[in-house]
Amino acid sequence: MSQAYRIKDKGYINRKKLINFKFNGKNYTGFEGDTLASALLANGIHLIGRSFKYHRPRGFFAAGVDEPNAKLQVLLNGHSEPNVNATEIELVEGISATSQNCWPSVKFDIGAINNLLNKFFPAGFYYKTFMWPKSFWYRIYEPFIRKAAGLGVASIEKDKERYEHKFEYCDLLVTGSGPAGLSSAYAAAKSGAKVILAEDKHRFGGSLLTDDVSIDNLSGKDWADKIISELKEMPNVTIKNRSQVFGYYDHNMLVMFERVGDHLEKKSKFTPRQRLWYIRCKEVILSTGSIERPIVFGNNDTPGVMLASGAKEYMKVYGVLVGTKPLIFTNNDSAYETAIEFKNNGVDPLVIDSREEQNSELVNEAKNKGIKIKFNHAVIKANGYKKVNSALIGELNENKSEYKNTNIVECDCICVSGFWTPSVHLASQSGNKLKFKKEIDAFIPDKSKQNEVTVGAANGDFTLGSTLNAGFKAGTAASKKINNKEIDIQVPNVNEKNHKAHDKFWCSPLPKNIKAKRFVDFQNDVSVTDIEIALREGYRSIEHVKRYTTLGMATDQGRTSNLNGLQLVSNIENKIVPEVGHTTFRPPFTPVTIGTIVGREVGKHFMPTRLTPMHEWHEKNNAIFVDAGAWKRPRYYKIGNETMLEAAKREAKNVREKVGICDVTTLGKIDVKGPDAAEFLNRVYTNAWMKLPVGKARYGVMLREDGMVMDDGTTTRISENHYHMTTTTAQAANVLSHLEYYLQIVWPDLNVNVVSTTEQWAGAALAGPKSREVLAKLFPNIDVSNETLPFMGYKEADLFGVPAKIFRISFSGELAYEINVQSDHGMFMWEKMMEIGKEFGIQPYGTEALSTLRIEMGHVAGPELDGRTIPYDVSLDGMVSKKKDFIGKRSLTKSAFTQSDRQKIVGLIPTDRKTSIPEGSHLVEDKNAKLPNPKLGHVSSSCWSVENNNPFSLAILKNGKNMIGKKLFAVSPLKNKSIEVEVISSHYVDHEGKRVRS
Amino acid sequence: MLYIKCPFCGMRSQNEFAYGGDASVKRPELNKEISNNEWDDFVYNRKSLRGKHIELWHHVSGCRQWFKVQRDTATHEIFKTAKMDEQI
């Protein structure tokens, strides 16, 4: 029968809406408002997966984020996701879930043999076993670990879902909508403060949904509903359910993960699946509640064993019975509510209480209802493999270390409660050092580190009355801090039952003749024995014990295991828990999908794309683009079936023989203005700038203070106090910051301003022996002769109605000009140049040809100026002024920089004149030398020289000056190549630099 | 993510800024004869202080001004920010 364990008319699910879903290939039904966990339990499914290390059968242990076992592979809308917590995911039509950690099936799992071989899997197993020999790693250890330890399977499909990021600012963020959160948010909101209230579950109310209390004569849930509906009316309040605040960072920045679309059957194209919120707030109230702690006993991981609070939530919220023959095992009063709820639903529980006879309000109510209770008893171990079928219980002796007698009781579930642990994770993340509160045997937040206050159960306050009080107080305190308003809130009348003290009974002793594993950490399969071994082997610090045993290191962050682990260590070590200390909590509190972290920054949105004004033209003319930072630059223009090398050769040849045009818009451009501009440039560049006349350009090299070349480019004096500086495309942003640093910090007395003008100007290089003829036709009104516009000259002119700047500068080593017009005229300029250049054989050229041209000329660029070369290394000696001081000059006098055998730029050609030399190859003397083969240098740039029709490379070579004429080997283990090369001058073409001046 | 008060723009998130190191470092004057050690102290040698520290930040995605921040390197607490010509 379907949903046989559903209680009639109980819970907050919508019974009118039936939902179909699949688990391990079988069809089931549930209701709207179910989680995957509650729906499976309604169908009597407890066996949900296999454990991580021993592959033991596991079932649901909790009803929320504390669940350590129920991690499923979930397929929804064609998207498969591993490690989804079944207790957190809402049931939607068509969802299909499968068990993890089991092969071939959850009911028959080969890996379960690990359970029988468990003595081979003790604490530190991974450290001890997979150690030697190294070669075993690849073939044996790693495949084994991967297969044995695999959790779910990550999808290799592209994630089609949409994820978003949102930045929000508020006065107060309240994390959790239980009684503490609701009262805090309500009080603060009344003052007009901008409040965000976040609840990780789909329903608001937290413990009010399940606890047997009343507030102002309303049930807990009705009161929560009333407060929520009031808050919803307030314009200054944002209420978010399905939203987990998972990280608390510096300066009150919290990060929240919202499940926006996961529960929707149909969502619009633009509805994100999940959303990440960055919330910067003035104040934070942490009302994260508490999590029930289990008592450790034998085989406590058997399906059917779960937290008493979980069992109660399944009954009260989802109308699901987790068993019909329940055993309740407790050391405190709260589990009696679970027992009473079972009884109210017609099921007879048996309560096993480790304490002596109790007469508290709750216990008496249970007694009055006829519930059977065994005081001074403990569950020793659970029996049953895939499901609990009975339990061995025992009557405890005086000091609770042994049993007076034992017997077996039949049961189909064991609901366990070892008291409550405040959820202090966010407080701890904020930097709050925790303190141990003896009365509850748990840690609570200590002094606030940031603007955070912890209220309610999270602060170790387990009674409703005082929680509400503290909540209203915290809310009004926040409103006073934020708005300086005193709010008077009437604290409501609360009706709750008094709880008597819990018992410090955390782990059932095992009689000598009984063998059973007692698990502390379910998700990572860490047992009591593992912790004992770690301590026996000498691990003392709790941080070390944690890492050695992996206790608390799974994705559940040890929510149900940390304190029991600490308690065990403290018992064995004969210390009190605060002496043992606690491990540090780190974000995220719950696992977050990678998609959410990435948000919209995927595909073309990964980073902004910068396009030049001529981009469309390049596209239309078959340009193949290359990324240069964020820019797209034409790499080459493909004609027919050309390869890149063929195209680059053709384009470069055309520049050498006729004329070419290249889009140089991407070069960094900086305006340098002010009366002290010349003095400033003189300090920034290595060469002299004081005497550059107006209308002239000069090549400049700038260093960092450590003497390394930072960037190079030409700067032109446009007018008396105005210079136009160019930088390389890659360094544009760094150079601007560098200049601002010196102007604002080091030399504030200089009257100079700098501003980036990169995007204001479109640039085109016109290069080749025929470029002057093209230029003459482009600017018929001016004289472009070598005399009036010489090398390094500058002119402003009219380009058919568009103001243009002409710089006679050259990167290609040919007679060349760079023309700049305002960006919106870039396309006009380009098309005009193509049109007029046609009769001279003009062709566009891309960065491949551009590189070819500069490499064979021996002009340095990024690969040579890689931050590890000083000017002398790259033959820029002539650029270094002997007379004046400049940034980085003092470093050049250091002994390492002045040695005669220092590295130097050289040229290389393969001795066979055919084989291209891969960039990045290492230069060595003997290609067969024993490793590590001494490296003499590296190949920085390579091209196919169009001038000499053979490969040519630039290299940075130790003692390069004296190596000309030598033969070396360029080895590239990456490309598996080793090429004999001859060392020659780096200036392969036009040694004297005649062409640029022609 | 830190929350930093640019003296020109006001409170902004850290991702708008670039870090610029110790603000107490003074560049040696131009043309001044100094020893290798003094130069190395300026270029390379920095103390990695725990505690209060005055450092430079650059509002690169904002007003592009460099300014001073007094921050605790251990707790990230920011005590004060100031323009370059102001004292902290």
Ligand SMILES: [Zn+2]
């Ligand atoms: Zn600013």
